[in-house]
Amino acid sequence: MTVTDEERQALDRQTTVEITTVGRRSGQPRRIETWRYRAAGRYWLTGSPGARDWYANIVAHPGFTLHLHDHDLQARGRVVTDPDERARVLGEIVPGLSWAGSLESWLDGSPLVEIELG
Numbered sequence: 001m002t003v004t005d006e007e008r009q010a011l012d013r014q015t016t017v018e019i020t021t022v023g024r025r026s027g028q029p030r031r032i033e034t035w036r037y038r039a040a041g042r043y044w045l046t047g048s049p050g051a052r053d054w055y056a057n058i059v060a061h062p063g064f065t066l067h068l069h070d071h072d073l074q075a076r077g078r079v080v081t082d083p084d085e086r087a088r089v090l091g092e093i094v095p096g097l098s099w100a101g102s103l104e105s106w107l108d109g110s111p112l113v114e115i116e117l118g
Helices: 005-013 055-059 083-096 101-108
Strands: 016-022 029-039 042-046 063-067 070-078 112-117
Touching: 016 055, 029 055, 029 083, 042 055, 042 083, 055 063, 055 070, 083 112
Parallel strands: none
Antiparallel strands: 016 029, 016 063, 029 042, 042 112, 063 070, 070 112
């Protein structure tokens, strides 16, 4: 499925999104609200340091649904573990967040997933 210009514009405008992942143990859909970031010309899911069920679900089952106000997009999550890539991407995201704390804490403990769209 190809993402339309209208869907991409909606994604550019909306930073608070909902995602539906597949539960890693249950296999059941799990829908939560989270934040979408843009860095390095791409879209990302991340959050403050700590364990996240949505992240564990994407590690186990990379396909998920990204819910925008008027669109539901099928996406795939690319989990980023490479330290250099994490530093580049989070180095773009974290300094813009007044509440984020240190970049080092994010590098050490935050999930990072690239949103890959059809």
